Amino acid sequence: MLTTQQALDHLLGHALPVNESEKVTMQEALGRVLAQSVNSLVDVPPLDNTSMDGYAVRTADTQTPGSVLRIAQRIPAGSVGTTLEPGTAARIFTGAPIPPGADAVVMQEDCSIPEGSVDQVQVNIAPSQGQWIRRKGEDLNANKPALLAGAFLRPQELGVAASAGLTHLQVKRRVKVAAFFTGDELALPGEPLKPGGIYNSNRDTLLACLRSLGCDATDLGIVPDRLDATRQALRKASKDHDLIITSGGVSVGEEDHIKPAVTAEGRLDLWQIAIKPGKPLAFGAVRKSESPADGEAWFIGLPGNPASSFVTFLLFVRPFILKLQGREEKLLQSYWMRADFDWLKADRRNEFLRVKMNAQGGLDLFPNQSSGVLTSASWGDGLVDCPPNQPIKAGDLVKYIPFDALLK
Known part of the structure; x- marks a missing residue:
């Protein structure tokens, strides 16, 4: 055998x-396989931007904790600020572009407003250059690959394609x-x-x-x-x-x-x-x-x-x-896990036992492993790949393959 x-x-x-392919909209592409690699139309993000609500600053002005700066501008997401002058800070919100001249963002939790002030901020830490800044193109680069041929299009791949500015994808039939x-x-x-x-x-x-x-x-x-x-x-x-x-x-x-x-x-x-x-x-x-x-x-x-x-x-x-x-080849997901059961009647064949993870981090065995008992698969959440002639004792490490890895 x-x-x-x-x-x-x-x-x-x-x-x-299969060789044939068709162009479909993003909403039609879920669960399909990409036939042609696609490049991003834009840099993502398109500009350096902040990953935190806070204040854009020059680190040269904030080398000492407690530095007080004048708030010279306010930059919400979707707006572009002006050059940040020495001795000033920009109130900035998540996703907003970093103004020219700024080289760090201090999140608002590390800042305070001096009592009685309306246009000043006290920076209570000494930030490092690049702190809380997402760089232009750190996710995708314009005219560079966004998705490769053979990718199985899940929701996250469609999100990448959308962020790249794409409206249609060429997919395998x-x-x-x-x-x-x-x-x-x-x-x-x-x-x-x-x-x-x-x-x-x-x-x-x-x-x-x-x-x-x-x-x-x-x-x-x-x-x-x-x-x-x-x-x-x-x-x-x-x-x-x-x-x-x-x-x-x-x-x-x-x-x-x-x-x-x-x-x-x-x-x-x-x-x-x-x-x-x-x-x-x-x-x-x-x-x-x-x-x-x-x-x-x-x-x-x-x-x-x-x-x-x-x-x-x-x-x-x-x-x-x-x-x-034509999907890209990936290794089958499997994990070494502890068996919380005995399987002592080792078979000369490679057995695939229906099991379920338990709250203790081990695997329980369905009591009836007959080939006619489909409830073993409904009850279980995966298979143990048991090599030929190998008994299993409670506490042994076994190769576990989750059903979730086998049904996608």
């Missing part, structure tokens, strides 16, 4: 970023993913359950995962456990999508039709991966038409058990999609 890393390397070795679900036992919530039937939890879980990653996700519903129906669903899904994902039917039983269907409609690797939950995983491609020139849609078949399907999506489908999107 392949290791987790071997399987992931195989997937990512095939993924190529959304990756188009079709999903369908196999199993004659499946029913949708709201439908009556037949004997032996279960509700399809993978549909809502996986579609939500896809949309949380910024994909254009198409739900093709539940496909009957028949080879012809599975082939028909693959042909439909391949035409207008970059990727097809399924859950269920990737084993080798008589009712598992994914392998022969994908083989007939394209090509397939069927793997046994040394992980738990989620051993069976299928990867391949489906022809978009009989003409090779029309290309292929990638295919990833996930296990049918809900916890297995969810975990394998996070570990394999998510990074594959990120590469299709």
Whole structure:
């Protein structure tokens, strides 16, 4: 069986970023991937300015604590002052430009007004040059990069683009993913359950995962456990999508039709991966038409058990999609944390245990780690990456991967 890393390397070795892009407004850009690097139109800030309410001064006039200066001008944000003459100070407010001649700001808490005075300030400290001054261009420089191609556009990236004076961004088109679900036992919530039937939890879980990653996700519903129906669903899904994902039917039983269907409609690797939950995983491609020139849609078949399907999506489908999107590569966030549980029945496979941080700064283990128990993922806030054949004792440091790092 392949290791987790071997399987992931195989997937990512095939993924190529989509090429098409479109120009969108800032309000349409959230959750998209920047297709072209963009330069700032302006310096940010445009002038040296104060980061505090207080008084702009010349340090040459304030070398001795208690120096008294005449207040010669008042500069609110959005105004520009005049040259600061020796022996004077400027009343200044956060964000206002530093007047020429001033080389420090003293915050108002370090100043006082002499009794009976209306135009003087006593500076009670000796400020250093540059104190509380934000320099021109210290955030962004005009005609220099503000955001680089491949950036995933979160609220903070959009704020940077706005401060750079940009109104539109060239973004990659959304990756188009079709999903369908196999199993004659499946029913949708709201439908009556037949004997032996279960509700399809993978549909809502996986579609939500896809949309949380910024994909254009198409739900093709539940496909009957028949080879012809599975082939028909693959042909439909391949035409207008970059990727097809399924859950269920990737084993080798008589009712598992994914392998022969994908083989007939394209090509397939069927793997046994040394992980738990989620051993069976299928990867391949489906022809978009009989003409090779029309290309292929990638295919990833996930296990049918809900916890297995969810975990394998996070570990394999998510990074594959990120590469299709052309996102800049970042290391997966993980942390060494203390296990407040025992896991003594070490498995020969790489296990991903559903856990939750506790108030004591450690990790608690969900008591039932079955591949069919999706409540373990709802209860938990992350996974422990447990290497093969490695038991865990309370107090051991373990590798913790938060779900928040896997769903964005």
